[in-house]
Every structure is written in C-alpha cells, then in structure tokens.
Amino acid sequence: MTVALIVAAGRGHRLGGPIPKQYRLLDGVPILRRTAEALRRHASMRAVFVVINPADRALYDEAMSGLGLPEPVAGGASRQESVRNGLEAIASVAPERVLIHDGVRPFVAPDVIGAVIGALDRVPGAVVGVPVTDTLKRCSGAIVTGTVDRADLWRAQTPQGFRYDAILGAHRLAQTAHRGRDFTDDCAVAELAGLAIEMVPGSEENFKITTEADLLRAEALLRERARALAG
Numbered sequence: 001m002t003v004a005l006i007v008a009a010g011r012g013h014r015l016g017g018p019i020p021k022q023y024r025l026l027d028g029v030p031i032l033r034r035t036a037e038a039l040r041r042h043a044s045m046r047a048v049f050v051v052i053n054p055a056d057r058a059l060y061d062e063a064m065s066g067l068g069l070p071e072p073v074a075g076g077a078s079r080q081e082s083v084r085n086g087l088e089a090i091a092s093v094a095p096e097r098v099l100i101h102d103g104v105r106p107f108v109a110p111d112v113i114g115a116v117i118g119a120l121d122r123v124p125g126a127v128v129g130v131p132v133t134d135t136l137k138r139c140s141g142a143i144v145t146g147t148v149d150r151a152d153l154w155r156a157q158t159p160q161g162f163r164y165d166a167i168l169g170a171h172r173l174a175q176t177a178h179r180g181r182d183f184t185d186d187c188a189v190a191e192l193a194g195l196a197i198e199m200v201p202g203s204e205e206n207f208k209i210t211t212e213a214d215l216l217r218a219e220a221l222l223r224e225r226a227r228a229l230a231g
Contacts, residue, residue, distance in 0.1 A: 002117055003095040004039040004159070006050045008032050008060075008103030009075025009082040021209060022103040023059045027222050030063035031209055034106035037067070039099070039159075042113045047093065050103070051075045051086040080183040084171040091168070098167065099159040100186050104209040107221065108159065115200045116161040124166040125190045125197035129154035130204060157202045160186045166195055 008022045017024060022032040032050070040048045051073045052060050060072055073089040075082035083100060090098070097120050101108065112128055119126035132155055136148035162170075167186065170193035174183065183189050187197055209218055 001046045001093070001095045002044050002097040002099065003047045003049060003090060003093065004045055004099045004101055005083070005086045005090065006032070006035060006039070006048065006101050006103050007075075007079065007082055007086070008035075009051050009053045010079070010103075011053070019059060020053070020056060021215075023056070023063050024209075024215065026106065026209075026215070026218055031106055031218075032060075032103045033063050033067070035101065035103050035108075036064065036069065038106060038108050039101060039113065040067075040069075042110055044114065044117050045099075046095070047090075049073060049086060049090055051082045078182075080171065080174055080181075080189060083186060083189075084175055087164075087168045087171055090164075095164045097161060098164045099161040100167075101159040102208055105158055105206055106209070106218070107203075107205045107207070109203060109206065112200065112202055112206065113159065116159050119198045119200055120161050120163055123196045123198045124163045125187065125195045126161045126200050127185075127187045127197055128157040128159060128200050128202035128206065130157065130202050131155075154199055156185055156187060157206050157208070158185070162186070162190060162195070166190070166193075169193065170195060 011020050023030050026034060036048050039045055049070055052075060054074045073086045076085050099116060116126045132150045132153040136150055137144050138146045138148055170189045173193050174189045190197055209215055
C-alpha cells in the first residue's frame, strides 16, 4: 500500500501575505488543495495525509473541505520533526511505501508519482530531481574562488518516496543521534541512515511556490494548460 504525506506546516514568510503560502489561492483554489488533489488522483495512492501547523487548523479545514482526508497531523518545530510526526501518525495504517511531498508543489505529474513508486521496488528510497544546467560558482564572501563541476549535480524536488519502515527508522535515528541538525529534505535523513536512493527525472513544472514570482508563474502555467484544453 502506498500513501502520501504532505508537509504543510511551514509559515511561508518569503511569499508574504496575511496567511501561509499553502493556503493562498491559485486561480481560486488553495495551493494545498491542488497539491492534495494531484496526489490522490493517482491510481496507486490509497490515502493522503497532511502535516500542518496547529495554529492553521481553521485555514486547513476551509481549504480542504469536502476532500474527506484523514485528520491532519500536528507539525513540529522543524521540518524534520514535522515529517517524523507524520510518519509516526500513519503507523496505524501500516503502509509499505510513503511519498513525502511539499505542500506547495501542486503541479506534480502522474507519471512522476508512478516512477517514484516503481523505483521503490528496486531501492528503499527515491527522489525526484532535475539536472543542474546553470554554471555554479563557489565563493568566499563576494569573491569567486572556483567553478563547481555540475556534471553529476541535480536539483532535488518532491515527492521523495521511501519504504515506510526504512524512512521511519531513519527519522527516529535523526531525532536521537543528529538532533538539532538542519535537514532540508528527507533524502538527507535517509542518506545519514545509509539508505540507497534512486534519482527519478522530474520536470521544471514541478516547482515549489515560494515567492510572489513563483505564484505568478503558477498562474501563467494554469492559463497555458486551460488554453491547451480549449484547443
């Protein structure tokens, strides 16, 4: 059984506005709702769980009304703690695989979701990403000290999928042996636990809505898709 765990406990200060970014409207629909709907539409997805900031419960209830999702999970003080809370909360459904996804990536494609699930038949972890195409510079302050070889570099996205028992164990280890460390994604947690992780090619459309420019880009993408459907 495969389930999704959406991480939506952040405050989204970079986007600004009176409410956290995941509850902002994208063409009249909350971003978080679009993200959840994209995951739950996949034929292999048995359930979608969401980790939220408890202070946002009223916003969550309004945004997700009618979807029939399980009770949201209370997030923690850090992203890693929020994910671990979510993983512990879904233990009762005993999933074989879990896909951990950012709440503000609403354009994840069905084939990408399927590719991550398929990779977990071969390895305990899989991450979606796109190859780095820009030239990368290493700097000391404002001074360039070198050029980084980008040949094997990828920009990680989500979903990041794992065999459930493996990633739960990795997060428990991180909470005890690496407490206080800043984990920016779940692959970093899995790497420290020694899990093999496969890279799954993603898409530039699967971007994270972090800034006002990202929101404008998302609105433009929706308009483009609407025109394509209209012929």
